[in-house]
Structures are given as structure tokens and as C-alpha cells.
Amino acid sequence: MTVFDDLVGQEQAAAVLQRAAAAGAEAIAGGRGTGMTHAWLFTGPPGSGRTEAAQAFAAALLCPDQGCGHCDMCHQVSVGSHPDVETVRPQGLSYSVKQTRELVLRASGAPTLGRWRVMLFEDADRATEAAANALLKAIEEPPPRTVWLLCAPSPDDMVITIRSRCRVVTLRTPSTAAIAHMLVTRDDVPPKMAEFAARATQGHVGRARRLALDGEVRHRRESVLSLPRSLTGVGECVDAAERLVKTSSEDADEATTHLNEAETTELRKIYGEGSTGKGLNRGLVRGGAGAMKDLEDKQKSRATRIKRDSLDQALLDLVAFYRDVLAVQFGAEVELSTEDRRADLAALARSSSPEDTLRRVDAIMLCRERLAANVNPQIAVEAMTVSLWRPRL
Incomplete structure (x- = not known):
């Protein structure tokens, strides 16, 4: 089982990432430079697993076996403790230029344990215009061992100058059957509940898990869907x-x-x-x-x-x-x-x-x-x- 096995319904994207990680490792081992695209843009509808795919790719880049899923490197990336992987999660409505400049400065450091210094930027579309310009400069001229992994709903959500300098990985909406299978096998959810949650959340893996496992979430959804019937005046x-x-x-x-x-x-x-x-x-x-x-x-x-x-x-x-x-x-x-x-x-x-x-x-x-x-x-x-x-x- 590899780190890419956790991506629900994303076999095509996983294959692309596996090949890229293997090519990068081979190029470094052979002394032929990095052999890697230094900026990647993960896009897909909400719940498709953009962040999970980026995290799996980060583990594959750092793992000696390109993402075996059970070594120390893979474990550290999965729990967020690897010193060469920095995950950025914008907390507010936007990500400021000051924060971006500080991030770019940290990204300039050399890796300490692995082959790469990986900057995983969730919700990169929340960067302000000035922040996007600061990020562009870092993507245009990155340090030789720094890889940027940006996540956004679609390529159009990023300014064209950044988009054109990234290799785009497009994730699709997972099928109901794929999500239901995941819930049954990984979370021990009863099959009927798994099918209901997968169908109700329209391919959103995270929401499907919450809906299947949390009764309060199901209650809130029930309240929302009962609203049309209550509108009588x-x-x-x-x-x-x-x-x-x-x-x-x-x-x-x-x-x-x-x-x-x-x-x-x-x-x-x-x-x-x-x-x-x-x-x-x-x-x-x-x-x-x-x-x-x-x-x-x-x-x-x-x-x-x-x-x-x-x-x-x-x-x-x-x-x-x-x-x-x-x-x-x-x-x-x-x-x-x-x-x-x-x-x-x-x-x-x-x-x-x-x-x-x-x-x-x-x-x-x-x-x-x-x-x-x-x-x-x-x-x-x-x-x-x-x-x-x-x-x-």
C-alpha cells in the first residue's frame, strides 16, 4: 500500500505523480540535476482531495521508495512533522503579501533530511493580488531543491502568470461507489449509511466522512433540506x-x-x-x-x-x-x-x-x-x- 492509495477515485492523477516522483529521484541519483518541475498546481472540485494529493506527492518526493506509505519519511509527512515540508493553511478570508514574503523567505532554505524542500500551499487562490505577485517571483526562480505545491479549485482561480509556470494536476469528482467503498473499508461505516453519505455529498470525500460519522452533521443537513417545505409566507x-x-x-x-x-x-x-x-x-x-x-x-x-x-x-x-x-x-x-x-x-x-x-x-x-x-x-x-x-x- 502506497501513499497514493488513500486518494479516492484519482487513479490517473496518482499515476502522473508517481512517475514524476520516480523521475526526480532517478535524476538526482544519477547526478543529472533535479529533473523536477518546481511548481505544481492541484485543482479539482471541493472534496476531490486536492490537499491529500499534494501531501501524498510530498511524501513520494521525500520517501526513498517514492511513497511506500510505511517508512519514517512517509509517516512524518502524513502527521505534519517532517522538517522539509511546510504546509500553509490560510486562516482568514485572504493571504497577505507580508505572510507570502515570509513564506518565500522560509522556502529559500535547503532541505535538512530529504531530497527536497516542499512548500504545500492550501487554498492558494486566497492569496491577494500583491501576495500572488510575491509568490510568482519565488516560483519563477526557485532554489534548486524547493518544490511548490499549490492547491486551488480550478486553474482560473490563479493569476495566469502563476498558472503558466505550474504543472497542473486535475482531480475529478470521485464516484459515489468509490466514496462508499472508502467509508466501508477504512471507517467501518455500515454499507447503507456509506451509500447515503456518498450520494448526499455529491463526491465530497471529507463531507461524506463527517456525514456518515457525525449525527449532528446529519441533523444540520436535515434542517437545511426541510427549509423549502417551511416557506409558506x-x-x-x-x-x-x-x-x-x-x-x-x-x-x-x-x-x-x-x-x-x-x-x-x-x-x-x-x-x-x-x-x-x-x-x-x-x-x-x-x-x-x-x-x-x-x-x-x-x-x-x-x-x-x-x-x-x-x-x-x-x-x-x-x-x-x-x-x-x-x-x-x-x-x-x-x-x-x-x-x-x-x-x-x-x-x-x-x-x-x-x-x-x-x-x-x-x-x-x-x-x-x-x-x-x-x-x-x-x-x-x-x-x-x-x-x-x-x-x-
Whole structure:
């Protein structure tokens, strides 16, 4: 079993990466230079495994056997402790030029244990324009043993100057059968639950695991998919919008509370709060207040991003529901991701036209655009729910 065996439904991409890792190792062993592309762009729909593919490639580059999956090198990469692999995860809504310049400086160092110094940049599309320009310079003239692995939903999400200097690895949406098999064999999920989770998440491996293993996640999805049936008047539309926004805020609070507390406690320790002894006091030393303010800003930005992502996922679940309504209206023989809501799908299909369904989908997509433009979430979602209730208004 190799590191690439964990990639669900990505056999073609895995084969490309395996060949590249082997070619690089052979070139170095033969003294013919690096023999490696120094910048790679991993693209694919959400949940396809962009980060997992990049991490597997990093392990293959550093492993003596090109990703055996059981040596110390592979293990260190998988747990995030390998000194030659740095993984960058933007915490806020964007990644600044200051952060990028610091990253480029760290990338200039030589590898300490392996053949390469690997910089794995998740969500590289969140880099600001200035940050992308700073990253471009590092990709154009990288140190001889540094490899950049960038992850983004599609090539078009990266500026063309970066995209043109990267070798693109395109991942596809895994099939329902592939994800269900993964859940059964790796997580001991019952077959029926595995099939439900795989179908409901439309090829998103991470969400499928959470849906199969966490009852609270299933409850939240059920609440979102019951929303169309509850829209019977303006008051109900306002209430439904409030519930959606509130649930997103609660998800963000749940995801960040413990992490924020740990980060704050650690920073206070670094700046000496509570220290005793001659010349020390129990407050933060000089510079501590500024560092604490920077941390609070970062935590606030992260919470905003998580809240936005949670709300966006709820909207995508609604899009899937209305897409299934449209399939029922046309009698299409396709897999329905919301098959478990068959009664609601049939009722809405009978009581509305395909044109109404398309207008509802447009209303949801418009809401997503407004949220991305920083429109007040409550206002944007209220406008959407009213359009879902009366699509012809």
C-alpha cells in the first residue's frame, strides 16, 4: 500500500505523480540535476482531495521508495512533522503579501533530511493580488531543491502568470461507489449509511466522512433540506433566513472557540503573563499587547471565513435539492443526491414548473454572490428565501 492509495477515485492523477516522483529521484541519483518541475498546481472540485494529493506527492518526493506509505519519511509527512515540508493553511478570508514574503523567505532554505524542500500551499487562490505577485517571483526562480505545491479549485482561480509556470494536476469528482467503498473499508461505516453519505455529498470525500460519522452533521443537513417545505409566507421566510444565519454562526463558534482559547493562552505564556521573579511582572511584557491584537484580528477573520463557508455549504445543499426537483420534473434517470427527501421532491415538482425551479436555483446563486461581496448575511438570505417561496415575484 502506497501513499497514493488513500486518494479516492484519482487513479490517473496518482499515476502522473508517481512517475514524476520516480523521475526526480532517478535524476538526482544519477547526478543529472533535479529533473523536477518546481511548481505544481492541484485543482479539482471541493472534496476531490486536492490537499491529500499534494501531501501524498510530498511524501513520494521525500520517501526513498517514492511513497511506500510505511517508512519514517512517509509517516512524518502524513502527521505534519517532517522538517522539509511546510504546509500553509490560510486562516482568514485572504493571504497577505507580508505572510507570502515570509513564506518565500522560509522556502529559500535547503532541505535538512530529504531530497527536497516542499512548500504545500492550501487554498492558494486566497492569496491577494500583491501576495500572488510575491509568490510568482519565488516560483519563477526557485532554489534548486524547493518544490511548490499549490492547491486551488480550478486553474482560473490563479493569476495566469502563476498558472503558466505550474504543472497542473486535475482531480475529478470521485464516484459515489468509490466514496462508499472508502467509508466501508477504512471507517467501518455500515454499507447503507456509506451509500447515503456518498450520494448526499455529491463526491465530497471529507463531507461524506463527517456525514456518515457525525449525527449532528446529519441533523444540520436535515434542517437545511426541510427549509423549502417551511416557506409558506413572508414571516416564515424571515424566520428561515434567521435560522440559517444563526446555525452558521454557531458552527463557526463551535469550530473556533477551543482553538482560540489555546492560541490565546499560548501567546500569553510566550509574552510572560503570570511569570514571577526579579524584574518580572504578571502582565504581558512589552510588545505583548500588539501581538495579542494581531491574534484577535486573525481569529476574527477566521471565524468570519468559517461562518461564510458554513452558510455557503447550506446554500449548496439547497441547490442540490432544487436540482433534484428539476430532474424529477423532467423524468431524468439520474442519481439524486437528496433521494432521502423523495416525498418533498415529488410534491414540489408537481406544484411548480421547471421555470420556477430554475428561478429558485438562480436566487440561491445570487445569494452566494451577494455574500461573497460582503452583503449583510441576514438581508441576503431573507431576499433568497422570499424568492424561493415566490419565484415569480
